[in-house]
Amino acid sequence: xxxxxxxxxxxxxxxxxxxxxxxxxxxxxxxxxxxxxxxxxxxxxxxxxxxxxxxxxxxxxxxxxxxxxxxxxxxxxxxxxxxxxxxxxxxxxxxxxxxxxxxxxxxxxxxxxxxxxxxxxxxxxxxxxxxxxxxxxxxxxxxxxxxxxxxxxxxxxxxxxxxxxxxxxxxxxxxxxxxxxxxxxxxxxxxxxxxxxxxxxxxxxxxxxxxxxxxxxxxxxxxxxxxxxxxxxxxxxxxxxxxxxxxxxxxxxxxxxxxxxxxx
Numbered sequence: 001x002x003x004x005x006x007x008x009x010x011x012x013x014x015x016x017x018x019x020x021x022x023x024x025x026x027x028x029x030x031x032x033x034x035x036x037x038x039x040x041x042x043x044x045x046x047x048x049x050x051x052x053x054x055x056x057x058x059x060x061x062x063x064x065x066x067x068x069x070x071x072x073x074x075x076x077x078x079x080x081x082x083x084x085x086x087x088x089x090x091x092x093x094x095x096x097x098x099x100x101x102x103x104x105x106x107x108x109x110x111x112x113x114x115x116x117x118x119x120x121x122x123x124x125x126x127x128x129x130x131x132x133x134x135x136x137x138x139x140x141x142x143x144x145x146x147x148x149x150x151x152x153x154x155x156x157x158x159x160x161x162x163x164x165x166x167x168x169x170x171x172x173x174x175x176x177x178x179x180x181x182x183x184x185x186x187x188x189x190x191x192x193x194x195x196x197x198x199x200x201x202x203x204x205x206x207x208x209x210x211x212x213x214x215x216x217x218x219x220x221x222x223x224x225x226x227x228x229x230x231x232x233x234x235x236x237x238x239x240x241x242x243x244x245x246x247x248x249x250x251x252x253x254x255x256x257x258x259x260x261x262x263x264x
Contacts, residue, residue, distance in 0.1 A: 027076025
């Protein structure tokens, strides 16, 4: 292994694929404080006894809420509390894109470049933001404020092209509006998302995803839908259309998941 490939994990590994593998530094779970340990145990308690491994996904988000990414220490921490091997934890971390293997900025800006958003301007938006911030995909500005990433479908095709900041939606973006968005983030202001709650930091949203809510960051009454989303529903009502119904069967019946003939 070359010196450049073996550089310290926390400085940003060269090889993104092996960025959670450090044979010379297996991780130290003791770096997490008592509160994080207690919260990890609270997550595990949500699941049936003996099923601590089921808590891995929210525990990884808890780790990110503390460290801003999943480090080798975070992998060791999750392994210790769930009884899963470090290799198994690392396999999960490298599979899901929401688990970050390098330090993430205060704001994670995700630009959808999947088919529809890409055709409607997503690729141009990403290129413009990369130039504006002078960073590439999965990289963070020098001040640690903004990370940008190319995202696959963000489940908002009816608002394409879309950008999210810490998973809050900014709909119908253009190169100009996206540039203005990151300028506000750089200047320390919090632009209001098109839908959903107010912006919070990446670490705060990770706590929410881990299942720890607080009034400062949780917007229970925020509206997540809008007119484009509701168009199909309104048309169906006007036409008297409805989805096929399903029969009510006893649990475990092989017929329980099959639609009835004619949708009745």
